[in-house]
Amino acid sequence: AWKVCALGWLWATLNTAPYSLFRAVIEKEGEHKKKLCYHNFALFLSSNEMLERDCNVRQASTAISKTLLAFIIPLVIITGSYIVVTFKLREMGKRKRQSTRRFSEMNLNDVKESGEEYLSATKLRSSSTPPNTPAPPGIPKSFSRMVKILIAAFALIWAPYHIACMLEMMADAGNASRVVDKWLPGAATFSFLNPLLNPVLYAFSCPQFCVRIRQSLASVFEGLLQEELEGCKDPGNSNRI
Known part of the structure; x- marks a missing residue:
């Protein structure tokens, strides 16, 4: 995280350096002369x-x-x-949904192999995922x-x-x-x-x-x-x- 933050600060410094370098107070021409803090790209020539x-x-x-x-x-x-x-x-x-489905199918196959009735297998399949299990x-x-x-x-x-x-x-x-x-x-x-x-x-x-x-x-x-x-x-x- 600190590397990302350092890269962000370096990025910001490089982006703002030219504006700090060429910043100056200039006089805006017009009906009402105004002094503005703006870019003066004629500096350092x-x-x-x-x-x-x-x-x-x-x-x-x-x-x-x-x-x-x-x-x-x-x-x-x-x-x-x-x-x-x-x-x-x-x-x-x-x-997670696929792993839950595979777990249910494995439990159902185990029940069928043990000779239990299909009704109990259906109940086990429906109850293989606890009701309080959070959704994905x-x-x-x-x-x-x-x-x-x-x-x-x-x-x-x-x-x-x-x-x-x-x-x-x-x-x-x-x-x-x-x-x-x-x-x-x-x-x-x-x-x-x-x-x-x-x-x-x-x-x-x-x-x-x-x-x-x-x-x-x-x-x-x-x-x-x-x-x-x-x-x-x-x-x-x-x-x-």
Whole structure:
């Protein structure tokens, strides 16, 4: 776990380093002059000959890397992780149902071989699974709904900001640039709602969220451990032991 956390912090540091490097207070031209803390890609340039080209390259690099590292790749990872967990839990539930069915059939065959009547065999088959046996683990509907809402909220809240950044990179001076200048601050402010909205979704969209997520993760880890043990018991894998 600590390796994953360290990788996440390293990822965040690399993604934010250019913005810390090129951050400066600039004066916005217009009817009302404003001072903004914004990107100044003209910093640390040794000559003015290629100023415009170097600034465009820096702006394009930061905009594309930000969209990839802070939006598209995290969205793919979050969605992919949820899909993998879902298939793991469904596969575990299917295996447990199959093992229960095989256990019932074995008990029924033993009863038939001992010469008992078919009626008693039917009763034993019906009672082979105790009534208090918990159902195979699955994903609760409330938990599944909450994860889908979180993914949708992340995509919908951050998409306008990254679209505005890409348009800012491609817009020339003129009407398009003025539209982006008006849209970008609002999109950036709207994106800040995502970290504020997540705790609300955790708390209200899925009652007993902590209990639910512990149960789901415990089921996944239990299935992985069971697969490892079965692989060790398999005679074909005796060379690994």
